[in-house]
Amino acid sequence: AGFPGPWSYEPEGLGWLRGFGGGLLTTCGLEHALFMAEDSVAQYNYPAFQTKEFGLHGRVSYLPARLTGYGERWDGDACTLWASGEVVQAAVFGEQFVLRRRIEAKLGESRLFVHDEVENIGNAPTPHMYLYHVNVGFPVLDDGAELLVPATNPQPRGGHSAEGYTRFHGPRAGYTEEVTEHAVKAEAGGTVPVAVVNRARGIGAYEVFDRAQLPHHFIWRMLGQGTYVVGIEPSTNATAGRLDAKAKGKLIVLEPGETRRYDLELGALAGAAEIDAFAARVAGCG
Template sequence: MPDLFGERLGRGDLMRRIGRLDQAAGVRLVSLGDGAERGVRLLEFQTGTGFSFDVVVDRALDIGRCEMGGRPLGWLSPVGFAGPWFDEPEGLGFLRNWGGGLLTTAGLDHALFMAEDTAEHFHYPPKETESYGLHGRVSNLPARLLGYGERWEGDECFLWAEGEVRQAAVFGENLALRRRVEAKVGESRLRIHDEVENAGFDPTPHMYLYHVNVGWPVVDEGSELLAPARGVSPRGDYQAEGYERFHGPQRGYVERVFEHDLAAEQGGTVPVGVVNRRSGLGFYEVYRRDQLPHHFVWRMLGEGTYVVGVEPSTNRTAGRLDARERGELIELSPGEGRTYDLELGALDGNEEINRFARRVEALRPG
């Protein structure tokens, strides 16, 4: 039974008070109409609690704008949610078409920094190797929208959307991502369930990363990371001490990335949050360690690009070639697949922040 605007109402009592569910909550398909965003489809979700978010259909069903009570949770780049037809997949071209948003998916056959790797498994002599750009291709691929809407289960209502993204090439990979996004009316969170399948006939490498981008006002002077870390490793020549505390925007700031070993709860889930106690606003993610064994923090506390990434991943920050050398690069056989589950949500008020902090603290070592 959803709690809407201070009242707990069953389906019958709610529908007696409104003309259609959209008055209180719902999902709406729209298209953007101007500039580089023209023609990009969005699904606008409203859960009735003040929690709202956009699913960007033409960008792999990633999560764009996300707000709690009108206050943004994610970071938006100057690019906007430009059409995938502007994609520049080579090298660092990803950054020219990256709108930010709360969630950007990296994959399906490559994530992290650029690499050149063997393509011999595709049996095409003119292509002995393949060059991979930053974070792969999937976030710049439009989805085939399979459906969206509302589903009642007794007095509970679920908002949902589902689609399929195909990353394929002749004499190359043929990978399919089927994504389902759900949010419950009366709650301030969303859940993503992803299924990645090798739909081709050649063994194909697979890498996957959720680039979750938390922005102002959650990230601000004095904000903090909540993570059950058992150890922290900087990716560069800087100290890990204090990596969980954030400062205001700095001119000329150079990104810092930290890989940490996080403890899981009894059921295998890992809770991570970014919170601003001064403003009483926070964000959290929950993922499964058995699906995504690695996790990074991207501290980019510069002017304009003022964002903290909390990023579950199949692989270490060292990337593709390191994974291959370690024997950790996933290779999907024909017909083989992997599943991934991610929960993203708002922490509205210091009571919710403190409750989540206790959940994380319970996992910290002695």
Template sequence: MGDGVTFDRAELARRAGDIGAAGGVRAVVLDDGAERGIRVLEFRTGGGLAFDVLVDRAMDLGTAEFRGNGFGWRSATGFRHPGLHEYADEGGLSMLRSFSGLLLTAGLDHTLFTAEVDASQYRYPHRAAVWNGLHGRVANIPARLHGYGERWIDDERCVLWAEGEVRQAAIFGEHLRLTRRIEADLGGTEIRLIDTVRNAGFDPTPHMYLYHVNVGWPFLDEGARYELPLERTLWQSDSVAEQGASNVEMPAPQKGFVEQVYEHELKPDATGKVRPRLVNERLGVFFELEYDSAQFPAFFQWLHLREGAYAVGFEPSTHHVQGEPAAREDGSMTFLEPGEERRYETTFRVGEL
């Protein structure tokens, strides 16, 4: 396990009466402060990787560590219970009061900035348009847990897993369902995310999807390097020119830093995969995100290097940074027909240099 030795099912059984001696998945409920009541699945692979799945937060990924060093961003908000969330609060920016962890999922029908858009396809005269807040609704919807545990494959390889369904639905509105499966190998150092989004309703329904993957200290620190298979930069926020902070060599936390956001065109390999990463040579570790460029044709880099909220983001997206109104105007907006679905397969990988 942690020493690089692997065991098959029989050999592991000889050494321990419970697989929990090597790793596994444990269900707990958080019980204090704004997090109280959130169901969590704690994954330990035995290969140095440990992470939490927030069942009541769309099965997003919260705390994440590799050999004692954290890489899942921890903000001051903590993992706030979704019952405290008010979607339309603060002009649609209420997500910022529950923004923490390795993964925040954006969607299912809207991502990026706030927007009011046409909803005439739902044929309800009193709701001709729908208003959407920053990054949509899904991240604050609890999942219906299908199951979790450990599964041996041919008695040679053990897979830790969890699966659930998140339902985003309204009368005279969208009916989208996200089925999420999370896997990690016993003894392994990667998290596999398999998502399927299906239009379970009977009207053509908008679909936008984005992963806000957030890496924090100590993986992120002064001198850490953000590596990209960069073809070209398509867009950048005004703060890039105003501040001039490098998006490759990371500085220490900055006083009053204004977030810097980029949209990059990245070069996929021969299989269509893209692998941006953060490298920390002082710790001798890396974090890597692997995704399919056909599933996520856009990619944003987020630098939030302010004191007290120090993070960098990896954001594969189905749509460009201008958001939903621009996508509807230029014809690139995705509408799922009744019964239609989209599948997304992504890997989060950590390791030693």
């Protein structure tokens, strides 16, 4: 897909896919995420703009970021490297959001931390949706790889079955994507550990997120030739999407000046001991 910019964003329908290159993390939002929907935007008080057609996963991943700082922090002999930036998603007679992100990594550790704040910097109450599209591919993903997740009640979103959705096979011709939504159990502190592991190779990739911040979780399986990837995706909203959330009173609306925070840990697992320890962590969720 190359490096997308705001000039290449296609807001209609599935146009978002033209700039989706995968990668470890694609952020979806800020005004909308998940599948397409048409909704009222009367809150902007512009007579010519009363409804809006929202395309897949929103605009934010196409917007340029501004570096706001970087450096190092020492705690005794331990060093943490950090960088911060911000993305503004705004329009006259439209949404006005800023996403402030700080990424931290401790020297000697195979993990990093993403800390996000989304603020409504406009003057109108504005709906907000957010999703971390965390993507795992080869060589972690391969025939025999497995998903470690403290899940209950898996529900397929489509015509497929949820049976065996935690086990992965090699690329197949003509494969149709599968999305499974499930409830997740959390650790004592409210965090949810999820990983894709390849025991044959002794490697894995994992995420840890806060269930209070992101109460929904999906598994996107695209095990086809050429596009071979699994998405492990925490979200503010269920796959039923924007209009369903709005009808149930679950669509987040940020008031002017209001901020929401999101925290995500991403890391690598190396060797059987680390994989087994993470599996025990998942099993310990209640």
